[in-house]
Amino acid sequence: MPAPRGPFTAALVACLADGSGAAHLVEAARRAVAATDDVVRDEDVQLGLFVLYELHHGGVAGVDDDREWDVDLLGARAVLEEAFEAALRERVTVPARPEPTAEGVAAALAELTHEDGPPRLAAFVARKATLDQVRELLVQRSIYTLKEADPHSWGIPRLSGRAKAALVEIQSDEYGAGRPQRMHSAIFARTVRAAGLDDAYGAYLDDVPAVTLASTNTMTMFGLHRRLRGAVVGHLAAFEMTSSIPNRFYGDGFRRLGFDEDATWYFDEHVEADAVHEQIAARDLAGGLVEGDPATLDDVLFGAAACLAVDGWAGEHLLEAWTAGHSSLRERTR
Amino acid sequence: MNAEDADAAAADGFVVLARPADATGPRDAGAPPARRPEPAQVVACPDGPLLVRGDVEIVGPDGEVLPRDRRTVALCRCGTSSIKPWCDGTHKAIGFRTGPEPAPR
Numbered sequence: 001m002p003a004p005r006g007p008f009t010a011a012l013v014a015c016l017a018d019g020s021g022a023a024h025l026v027e028a029a030r031r032a033v034a035a036t037d038d039v040v041r042d043e044d045v046q047l048g049l050f051v052l053y054e055l056h057h058g059g060v061a062g063v064d065d066d067r068e069w070d071v072d073l074l075g076a077r078a079v080l081e082e083a084f085e086a087a088l089r090e091r092v093t094v095p096a097r098p099e100p101t102a103e104g105v106a107a108a109l110a111e112l113t114h115e116d117g118p119p120r121l122a123a124f125v126a127r128k129a130t131l132d133q134v135r136e137l138l139v140q141r142s143i144y145t146l147k148e149a150d151p152h153s154w155g156i157p158r159l160s161g162r163a164k165a166a167l168v169e170i171q172s173d174e175y176g177a178g179r180p181q182r183m184h185s186a187i188f189a190r191t192v193r194a195a196g197l198d199d200a201y202g203a204y205l206d207d208v209p210a211v212t213l214a215s216t217n218t219m220t221m222f223g224l225h226r227r228l229r230g231a232v233v234g235h236l237a238a239f240e241m242t243s244s245i246p247n248r249f250y251g252d253g254f255r256r257l258g259f260d261e262d263a264t265w266y267f268d269e270h271v272e273a274d275a276v277h278e279q280i281a282a283r284d285l286a287g288g289l290v291e292g293d294p295a296t297l298d299d300v301l302f303g304a305a306a307c308l309a310v311d312g313w314a315g316e317h318l319l320e321a322w323t324a325g326h327s328s329l330r331e332r333t334r
Numbered sequence: 335m336n337a338e339d340a341d342a343a344a345a346d347g348f349v350v351l352a353r354p355a356d357a358t359g360p361r362d363a364g365a366p367p368a369r370r371p372e373p374a375q376v377v378a379c380p381d382g383p384l385l386v387r388g389d390v391e392i393v394g395p396d397g398e399v400l401p402r403d404r405r406t407v408a409l410c411r412c413g414t415s416s417i418k419p420w421c422d423g424t425h426k427a428i429g430f431r432t433g434p435e436p437a438p439r
Contacts, residue, residue, distance in 0.1 A: 271422045
């Protein structure tokens with residue numbers, strides 16, 4: 001159970017720990033949302049959402065699995081989600097609408113995700129990051145990557161035809177195509193262990209800031225709502241389309257610091273895998289969804305733009321902290 | 335045994351013998367074979383690589399079949415990949431364009 005970061009998570013953790021009723025949490029969620037001027041970076045809101053989402057994923061140790069469908073917890077979650085989605089829609093710049101064809105969508109996503117050179121964080125890791133800093137990067141990434149691909153898998157039963165086949169083709173590769181030792185989450189765990197870190201899921205939850213949790217919460221929120229199926233598809237497309245080049249730079253950074261081939265396997269694997277996935281994601285997944293269901297176009301673009309924005313904020317947080325000469329992690333509060 | 339199980343078994347050190355789809359023995363009329371042959375498909379991605387699916391061997395210059403870790407692979411078409419023959423996404427960084435097909439003469 002994570003350490004609370006404010007009144008909402010204090011109440012949430014208490015009621016999950018002792019199995020008591022959660023009716024008061026809906027009002028507590030309203031107060032948490034009203035009390036913050038930045039829901040994306042609010043520690044109490046983002047940790048609250050993260051814990052509530054974990055009830056749908058691997059569960060929370062010591063908490064009854066039935067609480068996944070506790071209507072009061074779902075009600076509190078809805079309050080947080082409404083504020084979070086509204087903040088994203090307000091802040092994220094969505095590109096102009098292309099023709100609702102697979103080629104039109106693929107071209108719009110290519111333009112949206114185009115970068116003149118590697119992202120600043122990847123370039124920094126390749127050239128300058130210290131051992132402590134790359135270990136910190138792994139801690140930050142562990143929140144999502146030790147369950148890599150899970151949030152987008154919620155999209156599978158919400159799609160059909162070409163888009164569904166495309167999503168399953170990508171996810172099958174993410175999950176090792178039947179070989180558990182090749183699951184991307186398992187390959188990442190090898191890198192985590194090579195860096196002398198704990199690969200248990202959630203081991204570093206108390207260390208990561210709200211903006212890191214917001215990155216994972218964004219994709220889980222998109223995945224858990226059928227209404228947002230366009231957004232989860234757009235999110236995955238943008239994620240895959242901005243992955244292979246940065247991973248080459250991350251691998252270079254770890255090699256520069258003396259990590260061996262087994263430790264850099266995760267990054268090397270993503271250079272190759274995501275060069276495949278991005279083609280499938282742009283044309284068959286996102287393009288195929290829009291061709292079959294044109295009403296999803298706006299949310300495909302929103303989901304893609306939200307992925308770039310939120311993950312951009314999370315990356316900038318690391319660079320800003322390191323440039324200022326301190327850690328990007330939180331000080332443990334307990 | 336489906337293809338994934340076969341891969342998993344192979345990875346665990348078992349030798350998996352492929353056999354033709356019509357040699358799977360008696361079965362209910364209309365039931366699909368355990369493993370249908372999958373014809374090769376090559377998708378020429380605009381401004382990007384060649385996506386290859388299906389039963390096809392990719393052979394290096396020395397005649398050795400290249401190990402293929404995934405069912406669908408992307409072959410470099412722009413010439414700048416650092417992991418040739420596979421694509422590494424560099425075509426985006428160099429602004430590679432496939433352009434329209436040339437008009438027939």
